[in-house]
Amino acid sequence: MEIEKSLFDNLQEFFGFDTxxxxxxxxxxxxxxxxxTFVIMPTGGGKSICYQLPALMSEGTAIVISPLIALMKNQVDQLRAFGGNDSIAHFLNSSLNKGEITKVKKDxxxxxxxxxxxxxxxxxxxxNTLFLRQIKVSFVAVDEAHCISEWGHDxxxxxxxxxxxxNGIGDNIPIIALTATATPKVQSDIRKNLQMNNATLFKSSFNRSNLYYEVRPKxxxxxxxVKFIRNNAGKTGIIYCLSRKKVEEIAEVLHINGIKALPYHAGLDAKTxxxxxxxxxxEDVEVIVATIAFGMxxxxxxxxxxxxxxxxxxxEGYYQETGRAGRDGGEGICLAFYSxxxxxxLTKFMKDKPVSEREIGTQILKxxxxxxESSVCRRKQILHYFGEQFDxxxxxxxxxxxxAPKTYFDAEENLLEVLRFIDKEGEKFDDHHIINVMIGQNNQPVSSYKHDLHPLFGKGKSLGVNYWKSLIRQAELNDFLKKDIDHYGLLTLTEHGRRYIANPYGIRFILNRIMEKADEDGTDEVAQGSGTLDTELLKMLRDLRKKIAKQRSLPPFVIFQDPSLDEMCTHYPVSLDELKQMHGVGAGKALKFGKxxxxxxxxxxxxxxxxxPLDLVIKSTANKSALKVSIIQNIDRKIGLEDIASSKGISYEDLLKEVESIVNSGTKLNIGYFVDEMIDSDRQEEVYDYFRTAEVDSIQEALKELGEDDYTYEDIQLMRIKFMSELGN
Incomplete structure (x- = not known):
């Protein structure tokens, strides 16, 4: 009871939370x-308080092992802000000089x-081991504990x-291991390696109820x-791309469209x-365009x-990356584009891997x-993947x-056919094989099991592949079937599935809709507004927060997080005592930053x-492809057009078409350096004079007028581009 009382007191005192x-x-x-203690908790579930609060309450110093310097610095800054003094938390790593290390050890x-x-x-x-032996260690926290396992993603x-x-620091030091990865193999590796087989396991639900999931066709x-970011101006976001090249291209396109964006990938130097x-x-940058290297x-x-x-x-990758959104419990929109x-x-990336690895990789990708592609609740599918049943x-x-509007179909008859097929023929087939039987697609595996002679062969052809894929997927999501990913996706019956065969009942599944074009008018409706009552005050508070953050060289959220500002805009606290009552403020923060x-x-x-404030006006943006962006950059650097064409793997003629398209869309390009090398000044003047008075900009008409013996098609095209750029833009 004594611990319980002091727990809540300390939670309120240090972190400003009531529950x-x-x-x-x-x-x-x-x-x-x-x-x-072994904690498996999804990103945003509040893992850090699990070791920060007991550390603040315990005698001695807690050692927190963390894989990344940036993560340590963030957490130390936050703890110092909460606690009201700089000695309460320190980090010890390669970024410190000797003087700083001495100060840390003294504290x-x-x-x-x-x-x-x-x-x-x-x-x-x-x-460091010798030093730690001399101090009182309250416990050791191993953050991102999945890093122990070769099966873990980092x-x-x-x-x-x-x-x-x-073991070298002291005897019987308690350990808390924390991770957001819940696969049994990784759990087993962590327990074994840290010798904590008797640890109490706390496994939280992977449901992040504040996150909105959407998949659009690409x-x-x-x-x-660009449209989405414009609709969410002032909010910060991350865009993930699979390649460094795409990261650079997208970041540049956003920059051209007036969005504060920067690229982030492993190819950039550590300082950058x-x-x-x-x-x-x-908050000097709104958007980071990144490979998976960003976020951890x-x-x-x-x-x-x-x-x-x-x-x-x-x-796993999708869940980890979407998990970066809304970690404070506020708005978090997860938008993916699929093609x-x-x-x-992604399938090509796997082609050089060993057969077994490639097979498992294929199942994971599937x-x-x-x-x-499914029309079933996204949240249900995500949680099913992590072993949770969800309504x-x-x-x-x-x-x-x-x-989205749904169409249902009676699934009982066809579901029974699939379940009975697996029960009778054995649990040694994947969904691909079963679908081939149902639609009458004969191939070597089907004929080798004589399934081309099975009564069900071709019976469901009229329903189509998409129907059967959806039925099997929903049978799995509703616990009739289980897919064994480690064994090439073979389908097995669950106890629930066996009971259903014995005692069937009417059941409806959702008819899968094939991904259509995104609804231009409705897709961004979720992205509007923060729900704050007083948006003008919120803006003023955010500006003040940013100003103080700059003065103190701290990230703005270290001063006060968004939910705290939202509550200030609802309750208007005008004294420090009132401010302490706001969500996430606490006494230390109120004293340090509140005045x-x-x-x-x-x-x-x-x-x-x-x-x-006035509603956001979304300006139309130039639709510049990545190739166009790269061409603009190269022309700015005064690289020859033939060299640009060669580096991009396109013909010189195609490059000129691209350059023309850029200029015609209103962008000014200075290709004078290249034109001067190709055409002498007198001939340039002659073509200029022609275009100044011509009624049409036809190259053929120009060649007729100026003489096909004196000029090539490309000469006139170049001069027309130069003319349009200098005088038209």
């Missing part, structure tokens, strides 16, 4: 009772530091040595993305990547949307295809499929001048 989220209270109590030794963040590489250094060999180092994708992250955290190392709670320009190669061409590319009514229309905020609110209340 715990999910299993947080039980996890924290377990650690305070010195028990090993730790004097008992001022409650959390010490360490990279696994730094932890293993002998000088394997780090240094994580394998953590247990050995902990048509006019750049235009769609760090600067890009800082700009995103400080950043703890930004107010990312409002995640866009997948390319569909990811696994559901069969993307799938073809899950992504089924997710993208789609709980989605609350927070996905495009739940919002200018309450002063601004008080003045605003006195003036009572509440003007609504």
């Amino acid at each position: 715990f989220k999910g299993d947080q209270e039980a996890i924290i109590t377990n650690i305070l009772n010195k028990k090993d 730790v030794t004097e008992g001022k530091t409650k959390l010490l963040y360490v990279a696994p590489e730094s932890l293993a250094k002998e000088e 394997f780090r060999p240094e994580y394998r040595k953590i247990r050995q180092v902990i 048509k006019n994708v750049v235009k769609e993305i 990547r760090a600067e890009t992250q800082d700009k995103f955290l400080m 190392g950043i703890d930004k709670p107010d990312v409002r949307y995640v866009i997948h320009h390319d569909i990811p190669k696994s559901m 069969e061409k993307d799938i073809e590319k 899950e992504v295809i089924d997710y993208s 789609e009514t709980g989605c609350n229309n927070m996905c495009d499929n739940c919002r 200018p905020f309450v002063e601004l609110i008080k003045q605003y209340v006195d003036d009572n001048d509440i003007d609504r």
